[in-house]
Amino acid sequence: MSDTQAHIQIKNLTMAYGSLLIQQGLTFDVNRGEVFIIMGGSGCGKSTLLKHMIGLSPPAAGEILYAGESFQAMDPEGQFRLRRNWGITYQSGGLFSAMTLAENTALPLQQYTKLGGAEIADIIAYKLALVGLGGYQDYYPSEISGGMQKRASLARAIALDPDILFFDEPSAGLDPISSQLLDELIVEMKESLGATVVIVTHELASIFAIATNSVFLDAETKTMIDYGDPTQLVHSSEHEKVRRFLARGKTPIEVAQ
């Protein structure tokens, strides 16, 4: 693609909780239109990196730039403007349990647009139908299954046709079929919205099915040890750890067989 300029740039990012260092020296670009995977073993700081990228945790050092602008350095209006173009789904769904699916999806629309109630209802009906939940407007999150909750939170995330979609473990806890359907949905959303997608996951099936680029975080050295397309990394990574991770502990030759 011609417009593969960096959409998100991470520059020498250090993440820490107080004195506890999580990751350091992270430097990578997420290009426009990519499906970018943040992967690594459990507890290496994948979700923490995502929390930093969506501005929930301030970096201990380094910076994160969106189209060249630093989120942390912005004034509240700038942050608000930037956030309008983000869609985020959380590991545990993050749906507001006290609100129906319609109210959940309506929230970003009410927050960022001046649409009236009827127009919002139309958009909600469309967004829910898009994720296969047409007619579920008046259900509460606790009344639907885990897979449906993930899709409902996707509907909320895409309510404002975002530029960047962030997913924290989208397929965790889903059966293979639902998780594959969700993957397909993510790719279709990305194509039609022209969005950049950032996904935290360690589901290999998802990684190989949809990723175009990735970064691998290592828990031991507390930094990123590889960057690139995972379908290539599985064969060509310099780090055995990355190759083994992507091949489920097997060597690439065993995978080929």
Next chain:
Amino acid sequence: MSSQQPAFELDLENADRAILQLSGTWDLDQQTPAFNQLLEELQQHQPRQIVCEAEQLAEWDSSLMAFLLQCHNYCASAGIELQTNALPEGARTLLGLSTAVGTHQRPAESGRSLWQTLNPVAKLNRVADNLEGSLGFLGELTLATLRLLRGKANIRRADFRNFLYQAGPDALPIITLTSFLMGMILAYLGAAQLAQFGAQIYVADLVTIGMLREMGALMTAVVMAGRTGAAYAAQLGTMQTREEIDAIVTLGISPMEFLVLPRFIALVLIMPLLCLYADLVGILGGGLVALGMGVSLTQFVNQAQEVLSFTHLNVGLFKSTVFGILIAIAGCRAGMNCGRSSAAVGQAATEAVVTSIVYIIIADAVFNIMFQQMGI
């Protein structure tokens, strides 16, 4: 063969080499030898090499494995060579698995001694931190309220109505019960003493002033701290664990306005009303007791009317408004600062109740001293 006593025996072949004979059925359902027994023998003889033999071993389960793991760990630390070739293959595999990853050493954390737990200075520091945090929270809340007054705050009407209902009408039954009984308690307490002077009629004064100035506001506050303060903490705490608050922040919505403000305003508006209601019910309860003591209803009402004044009423209403603020702050702050586990939600609810009751009592004491000095 099936239920032989589990046992081990340490045979010294020579000074350096010992044979560990395992025998019998090692079963979790029965008593198996403790590793300490072997440890004593090992420390006594100090062999350099141990060879496990298992010819006599019948069935075995995790009891044997737990024994072997301790044995392995001791040997590793004491530099003894442990030969496990003769063990059943399953046991060797399991031992290999359980020793594949070294035992994690928790980073040395200075153990909390009894003194540290009871240290009054640390406790006072915690209270000071808590107070500082609450003041900061009050500040943020004030800013959010100002934005609301300027019509800029993001607050959902439906939520607000809900909280009003939960804090108000929903609380009436329990408030009725507690304040009715409180009035009766005051009346009994007073009647017993006043009867000594033949002054039962002044029970009306005691109940009226007592309820209006003090007990109406205090009892309502204590009930609401346990009821609504804890509910606020649990609601917000659960939202914190379910990443709902993260979602709100990333939608560009201030959780202070969206979540805390409606709860806060609902409670602060409702508290004086509840207090007024509690006053009435309490006086009614007192009147009922007085009736039983030979004070007629007319006498009681007349006497009560004489001491009834707006000053007393306003003192109580003022207190209850402040108590409402304190409960809402303690409850919402505990919820917003909640950790990310289900245990943390419980802690948040507990903290909400304890903090609000402490705040209420301290505030009440301060007000009473203040009003005394001011002659109100």
